[in-house]
Amino acid sequence: MVYKNYLMQNQDCGYWKCLKSIKLKPRVEVFWWRVFNNAIPMHDFLYQRRMQEGFICPRGCGVKEDVEHITTNCGKLKEVIGCLNKWGFGISSFQSFQDCWKWMDMYKDSNGFLVNVYCNAVYFVWRSRNKFIRGGKEDCSTFMASSAVSYASISYMVDENLGNWGTNQSFRLLDRWYPPPPNWIKINVDAALLKSYKAGIGGVVRDSEGRFLLAYGHSCTHWDISKLELMAVHFIRQIQKEWMQDYNEIAD
Ligand SMILES: [Zn+2]
Numbered sequence: 001m002v003y004k005n006y007l008m009q010n011q012d013c014g015y016w017k018c019l020k021s022i023k024l025k026p027r028v029e030v031f032w033w034r035v036f037n038n039a040i041p042m043h044d045f046l047y048q049r050r051m052q053e054g055f056i057c058p059r060g061c062g063v064k065e066d067v068e069h070i071t072t073n074c075g076k077l078k079e080v081i082g083c084l085n086k087w088g089f090g091i092s093s094f095q096s097f098q099d100c101w102k103w104m105d106m107y108k109d110s111n112g113f114l115v116n117v118y119c120n121a122v123y124f125v126w127r128s129r130n131k132f133i134r135g136g137k138e139d140c141s142t143f144m145a146s147s148a149v150s151y152a153s154i155s156y157m158v159d160e161n162l163g164n165w166g167t168n169q170s171f172r173l174l175d176r177w178y179p180p181p182p183n184w185i186k187i188n189v190d191a192a193l194l195k196s197y198k199a200g201i202g203g204v205v206r207d208s209e210g211r212f213l214l215a216y217g218h219s220c221t222h223w224d225i226s227k228l229e230l231m232a233v234h235f236i237r238q239i240q241k242e243w244m245q246d247y248n249e250i251a252d
Contacts (some may be wrong), residue, residue, distance in 0.1 A: 149215060
């Protein structure tokens, strides 16, 4: 409610325009809104409010965990960006949050997809950090990098002018992901539907170590979400590649 209220009053501010134009998924958008408002419970944030004894990054980076750290130079984020750059994404490395924001603002129109991928990467790295401090295991970097690409692919797959998602949307693609057995590839498919019946189908192909192999997306017009999901599965035939024959099985 606070977030919504705030937005009503601040539609014109720079970072908000930027976040809107790069079409982040709602939960990633809220995360970034909190980043810009210094409202993320990082160690330094809690330390300053006497709610935490230390201010150092819990991952052992050895430096203060503040907005600068979680958005630009945390070791884990660098690993994820390294993966993305290995796949050809070409994301620069930033010295400060100011640098990062300048870059986002500069590319939001010409390469919003890339900015979207970066914002997702920061979001997934933060989510994994929370899992880690609660005693769980961190997600692996390739998994986070491929998830960042998948999120961005889904947002950019649907017609640019349509704005809001309909109530029939389904975003189950990344809720939980279990790797297939060795030498298998796994294809996760998803479909999304807008009120105008404009729809998108897409999928992500990964191997048994969660490595991103391929993503596809296609937009169409439809009204039935279950039919759309079936279409997303059938679409696999069109993207089937020769190298897929090198794997033993395909899990769907
Ligand atoms: Zn760190």
